[in-house]
Amino acid sequence: MIKKVLIANRGEIALRIHRACHEMDIKTVAVHSTADAEAKHVKLADEAVCIGPPPATDSYLNIPNIISAAEISGADAIHPGYGFLSENEKFATIVEEHEVIWIGPKPEHIRVMGDKVEAKKTAGKLGLPLVPGSDGAVREIGEAKKIGDEIGYPLIVKAASGGGGRGMKVVPEAGKLESLMKQAGSEAKSAFGDDTVYLEKFLGNPRHIEFQIFGDGKGNAIHLGERDCSLQRRHQKVLEEAPGPTITDEERTRMGDICARAMADMGYRGAGTIEFLYEDGGFYFIEMNTRLQVEHPVTEMITGLDLVREQILVAAGQPLSVTQDEVTFTGHAIECRINAEHPETFAPSPGKVVNYHAAGGMHVRVDSGLYSGYSIPPYYDSMVAKLIVYGTSRNKCIRRLRRALEEMVIDGVDTTLPLHRALLEDPDVLEGNYTIKWLEEWLERNAAASDTQ
Structure with missing residues (x-):
């Protein structure tokens, strides 16, 4: 059984994980930025390790520092909570390579479902009902127009690596497809470093x-x-x-x-x-x-x-x-x-x-x-x-x-x-x-x- 869990997160979810661990007689390690030194989960955890300054990129997204904290504390498992590194295939893989238990899905499943185009393909193969749309990424406007004619308007352009509404554009008619597709790709490139987009039928009021x-x-x-x-x-x-x-x-x-x-x-x-x-x-x-x-x-x-x-x-x-x-x-x-x-x-x-x-x-x-x-x-x-x-x-x-x-x-x-x-x-x-x-x-x-x- 797991004996000590490092909680790679902050706030209410870190406290939630701590409480579940203690009810299971599992020790906890809280990692925190300097801004979170007085956080409740830091005060309640069995151990606490500072992993960097306030910016998340230097602390809660800093994989080497989190792995070092696990090694220093002797944690045999890491729980990522949600957000931050919870759906990061690279982090999950590194955790397992260090012979620490990853409290989450297999890295390959994080990868597949993290790419929205690949996720849609996988979901279709698994029998989940799909929104009518492109089979995968759409890069050429000619291909996009053909798909638009097939599924009808309005349709929506989505970033393959997107989230939180970024890289999404609703296209009301064929004449606006090209410009809105370019805007979605540009937004996606800026936010996620990937301008790949795909198309779906836009549902009116679901x-x-x-x-x-x-x-x-x-x-x-x-x-x-x-x-x-x-x-x-x-x-x-x-x-x-x-x-x-x-x-x-x-x-x-x-x-x-x-x-x-x-x-x-x-x-x-x-x-x-x-x-x-x-x-x-x-x-x-x-x-x-x-x-x-x-x-x-x-x-x-x-x-x-x-x-x-x-x-x-x-x-x-x-x-x-x-x-x-x-x-x-x-x-x-x-x-x-x-x-x-x-x-x-x-x-x-x-x-x-x-x-x-x-x-x-x-x-x-x-x-x-x-x-x-x-x-x-x-x-x-x-x-x-x-x-x-x-x-x-x-x-x-x-x-x-x-x-x-x-x-x-x-x-x-x-x-x-x-x-x-x-x-x-x-x-x-x-x-x-x-x-x-x-x-x-x-x-x-x-x-x-x-x-x-």
Whole structure:
């Protein structure tokens, strides 16, 4: 069994991993930048190693320093969390070459699913439903026009190495294809060092549905149901819930089984999420994340499974703790991502937390590294807390979440708590009547209303 885990991350996910390890009697090593010396997970870990100055490139993305920290501390495993190096094939390979256990998927699966063109090809071979589009990268405008004529407009140009909405352009008609394709390639080159793009049919107003899967790396895999992550701003998720309010039991079973079977055929190891656009009863594969997701707690709430514990067990060569027949879905859970940002302008708001009070009560969970007196550094992602609430029904979950949002206090910096409170009063959110476009349209309406007052 694993005895000591180095946590190659920061913030709430580092604290989440630390807690799971300690419940399993596993020692932890926190690596940190100089900006995170006073972080909660650093204070709680059994050991801490400074790996560099504040910029992530010099610390949390510094592979030699992280490997050195593992060697110095005697860690026999590394958990990357999410973000940073969690989906870096090179890092995973180096970890394993140093005979340290990588708590994550096999490096070759990270590589395949990290390239969106290759991922789409692989998904198709594994039987996952695809959005109509190019079979791979498209480099010539003549080829692009031919594909556009076949699949129809509007279509979307996507960067093969993209993410977060960069390198994506919606093409409304054939006459704009060439210019928008060049813009997408230029954006992708600047952001990711790769100007490769591909084409897909643009779905008008879909939902974002993702399935949580787990494999043991030996040909066995299960699914843990779906999450609806449609409430997004600039392709960044804001609120997630499980199960999806519009997904039927039949759809869950059918698509979950397809995903689990695909991962079993792939020999996938550990946690992964297969993401789909969902419109008019159809599921269309968009990408796979070969890591733990930010929103994993809502799945934990409705299944009762500790996903980080499962990651550690599988990485240590043990079987999954449950079979598919033993997985049950009970009740409803919603997660609010709370960022240190102005709730209307979304300007970052780092600084000192003067007063912090986490919401509490039955079935209320807060994942956060905040404490009163802590200074939020300006160098990293602005998410500072996740509020996750469970209820035996969606309606009860929402009522509990409203109460929890009223209790939550983060003074000294701006946060998006007021945004979440407002969302939980909107009839569309209350009824689950939203898509991936809904939140940005809602924000635009609110901003326009404020300008006229």
